[in-house]
Amino acid sequence: MQLNRVWLIYRAGSQAAQRQARRTGSELRAAGCEVSVAMSGLEANPFPGLLADQGDPPDLVVVLGGDGTVLGAARHMAPLQVPILCFNVGGHLGFLTHDRKLLHSGSDQSGSDELWQRLREDRFALERRLMLQALIDRGDGVPQPGDGSQDGVHLAFNDFYFRPCLDEVSPTCLLELEIDGEVVDQYRGDGLIIATPTGSTGYAMAAGGPILHPGIDAIVVNPICPMSLSSRAVVVPPRSRLGVWPLGESNRRVKLWKDGAAATLLEPGDRCVIQQARHHALMVILDQSPSYYRTLTRKLHWAGSLTSGEASPN
Numbered sequence: 001m002q003l004n005r006v007w008l009i010y011r012a013g014s015q016a017a018q019r020q021a022r023r024t025g026s027e028l029r030a031a032g033c034e035v036s037v038a039m040s041g042l043e044a045n046p047f048p049g050l051l052a053d054q055g056d057p058p059d060l061v062v063v064l065g066g067d068g069t070v071l072g073a074a075r076h077m078a079p080l081q082v083p084i085l086c087f088n089v090g091g092h093l094g095f096l097t098h099d100r101k102l103l104h105s106g107s108d109q110s111g112s113d114e115l116w117q118r119l120r121e122d123r124f125a126l127e128r129r130l131m132l133q134a135l136i137d138r139g140d141g142v143p144q145p146g147d148g149s150q151d152g153v154h155l156a157f158n159d160f161y162f163r164p165c166l167d168e169v170s171p172t173c174l175l176e177l178e179i180d181g182e183v184v185d186q187y188r189g190d191g192l193i194i195a196t197p198t199g200s201t202g203y204a205m206a207a208g209g210p211i212l213h214p215g216i217d218a219i220v221v222n223p224i225c226p227m228s229l230s231s232r233a234v235v236v237p238p239r240s241r242l243g244v245w246p247l248g249e250s251n252r253r254v255k256l257w258k259d260g261a262a263a264t265l266l267e268p269g270d271r272c273v274i275q276q277a278r279h280h281a282l283m284v285i286l287d288q289s290p291s292y293y294r295t296l297t298r299k300l301h302w303a304g305s306l307t308s309g310e311a312s313p314n
Contacts, residue, residue: 001083001119005034005058007050009073011065012041014090020064024103031116040065040072042261047076057082060119060284064100066091071259074157074281078131085119085284093299095201098286119284128280130196130217130238132156134256136264137271156258157281158199160274161224162244163191165255165265173254177221178243179236186247189226191254194219194242194274201296203260209233213292219276242274 006028010021021037028035036054038046040063051057063073063086070086077084087103088094102115118124134154154160164173175187195204197212200220205211209222210233217238223231236242246254246268256263256272266272296302 001122001124002059003028003031003033003116003120005054005056006036007058007061008035008037009040009046009061009063009065009069010037011069011090012039012044014065017064017069017090020087020089020100020103024062024064027113028116031113033116040069042068045072047073059083060085063087063097064089065097066094067096068260070096071157072261074129074131075155075259078155078157078277078279078281081279081282083126083282083284085286095295095299096198096283102286115286118286125285125290127214127283127285129157129198129214129283130219131277131279131281132160132194132196132219132274133277134160134258134263134272134274136256136266137273139269139271153277154256154258154263155277156199157196158202158259159193159195159204160263160272161191161193161203161257162246162254162266162272163224163257165253166251172227173252174247175254176245176247178245179221179240181241185231187223187226187231188228189231190224192244193222193224194244195222196220199259201300204233210235211296215292217276219274238276240275244272244274246270 008021008025010017025035025037036050038050040046057080061073061077061082061084063070063084073084086097087100088097089100162175164171172189175192177184193204193207197214197216200212204220204222207222207224209220212218219236219238219240222233246266248268250268252268254266256266
């Protein structure tokens with residue numbers, strides 16, 4: 001891997017991440033890299049400014065934060081096919097991140113120097129993870145603003161979800177789902193989640209959806225608290241084209257969220273079309289023998305991780 005230009009993105013509001021960014025930036029500059037350091041959060045999106053200032057994308061994006069910081073980086077870097085290397089600094093669960101100890105395994109800079117040399121020598125793996133894109137059709141043929149793309153496309157690494165945008169009445173909505181041109185169901189309840197395999201361990205899992213291995217390209221469709229026992233989560237092929245319409249009175253607006261960040265508002269008559277994005281996110285994997293199941297047991301505190309961590313005699 002070329003390491004001529006690296007972007008260091010750290011979690012907004014985290015002093016630990018900011019300190020680590022300064023330290024890592026100094027190490028990379030000492031190794032001959034051109035480094036740009038920026039803060040990322042719900043109120044701070046550094047990527048349009050970095051692209052405008054520098055013109056060309058970097059060779060690598062290093063993320064110092066939690067999963068939320070990773071999601072923001074993936075939405076902007078996946079279309080450019082820039083690899084992302086993530087470390088859990090100031091985050092919580094850290095499903096998508098490496099342990100920050102890998103940044104400095106020794107008391108001096110020898111550990112981090114070894115890390116950057118390892119990347120230059122291509123001693124790592126690249127994991128491709130499916131992303132979703134959403135396009136809003138308001139019936140006027142005018143694309144709505146998305147993630148900075150010219151065609152108005154919104155991107156999500158974890159999920160898109162639809163929730164009522166109402167303050168004065170009960171927070172429920174009625175959504176019609178079409179898959180590949182066929183109306184499948186109408187969901188009345190708290191909303192609808194459409195998730196990637198990566199996002200299956202997020203909001204979709206909390207709403208009772210299945211966990212998908214990230215090596216599977218598929219899409220999870222999961223209702224949120226539906227008012228019908230027959231409305232269940234389904235898993236559809238990655239090339240499926242999903243259309244979602246809000247139904248009901250004109251004031252029953254629905255908000256579309258992407259990876260937990262607000263995307264846009266939908267009114268009855270609008271349609272949101274969601275499908276697999278054109279590009280996968282490229283995640284740098286340093287572990288020589290990664291185990292998704294070990295990550296699940298550790299992060300979700302499954303029974304095996306609460307005991308000795310050893311397999312039972314059975």
